[in-house]
Amino acid sequence: MPIRLHDSLTRTPRELKPAQPDGIFRFYNCGPTVYAPAHIGNFRTFVVNDVIRRLLELEFGPDKVKHVRNLTDVDDKTIKRARDEGRPLSDVTKQWTDKFHADCAALNCLPPHVEPAATTHIKEQVDMIDVLMQKGNAYRAADGSVYFKVSSFGDYGALSRVKERELQVGSALKATAADADEKEDVSDFALWKAHKPDDGANAWDSPWGRGRPGWHIECSAMSKKHLGDTIDLHTGGVDLLFPHHENEIAQSQCCNGTTFAHHWYHSEHLLVDGKKMSKSLGNMYPLDEIVAKGFSPMALRYALLMGHPRKQLSFTLDSMHAAESALNKIRGYAKDLCKLRNLTFEETFTKSPTLPLIPQVLGSVLKDFLGRISDDINTPAAFGILFSGIERNWKWIGDHADDPTSWVQNQKEFQTSIDELRLMLFVLGLNLNTPTTLEVERPSAITALAEKRWAAKLAKDFAGADALRKELTAAGWSMLDRKDGYSLEPLKK
RNA sequence: GGCGCGGUCGCCAAGUGGUAAGGCCGAGCUCUGCAAAAGCUCUAUCGGCGGUUCGAUUCCGCCCCGCGCCUCCA
Incomplete structure (x- = not known):
């Protein structure tokens, strides 16, 4: 079933398909900055992207999708963390990368095929900057930093519809005035940051002196290295739309002279208490905090998928209760089906289905489900189909409780229901056979x-x-x- | 100020030009020492005011309210 996904650039839903003749779908997803535990808002984006990844595998085949998600392991925040804690940068980033991986695993996210880190791609970044310098899209400032010259790229702002940053913002830009002193224009952004004392040992050699790469260039460089000059889909949270993705387009297209990404997709924010999570509001929950309250990671995954990915979603502890209960309902249904087929639940639902397993003849529930989720990842509508199907089948089971003969006659239908359910759960990435409660030591x-x-x-x-x-x-x-x-x-x- | 999104049952949340999926909660029933669990049943006219239309929650206009981006940010 074709996957249609909203494209942030054209602002219209468009079908996803690989553009290259090799048939490989090239998928780049902006990853985390590893300096602290990721919070549930971050995970909303990663879970949504995981659903996209799963759908892509279903559509094109598991070996026809290349999913790259980077790690930002050098920037102001990671460096500050290392400095504050008095340990090497790599120590800090290793710790939080490991934590990120553990959390993703708990949330049943498939690992990307390549997970490049900024610090291991310095050369690729320098090479790109070098080309931009040669082409006149970048310039070196007095302090040794290199900036991208926004005015050199005529299409700048196509993604965010901001013609060049509004200069009347006033207060916001004044805050970065010190930085702006070195730039020819406030809109310009750093490609290479000259070494400063605060950076400590975290500097690399470049044709423009010691320093470190700017944030935006890392994604351009790693995407180019692992997926080529043009990719099929580039995703991230809405807050990356500007300036990060806008800048990526500028750098990559000026450097490579070709389209950077055929398709852009941005998932919306998770709101806690009606507001975006932020340090000042103190509403940034990491996964551990949710688990400590007695909820399962799988329920969090469910809760994160309860809303349409392109709409802000309100998160409350109530939604965790709702998610846990809803998941339980699905689990109860799955167990009943297994009983009717004389299968053990643990074996039947323990693992995600291995692709390809899509039944040749789709049941109507699965067909509707795939239709909804393939239409711009409409997870809430897909859940609606799933539960309506459960209710219908469950009612049938209840109505025939005293009629064992009908069970024997309907074994094939039961198996279809199981297969359908397993496939729907695969796409959603919900594993029913995980601990429902925290393993707490019982006094x-x-x-x-x-x-x-x-x-x-x-x-x-x-x-x-x-x-x-x-x-x-x-x-x-x-x-x-x-x-x-x-x-x-x-x-x- | 610029750009964008949203206001649908107590909560969360789909959706459609012809009278509104689903989940949670709640109530009733079945079951049951009680409680729970589980299953079944029940529960909305879609922010306000105009307009278009045979008919609008769904299209248009205005208004009110909320959120996001424009600065590091999923």
């Missing part, structure tokens, strides 16, 4: 209380049992009875 006192209550219950001392359950609740634990035993879990906050 022995709590275990003792629970055992005591269970004994009281078996002895039909219901008053005593109820009192003991109240004690457990007060201690922050939830004890639920089943026929053959009980479950004991920490309450979610």
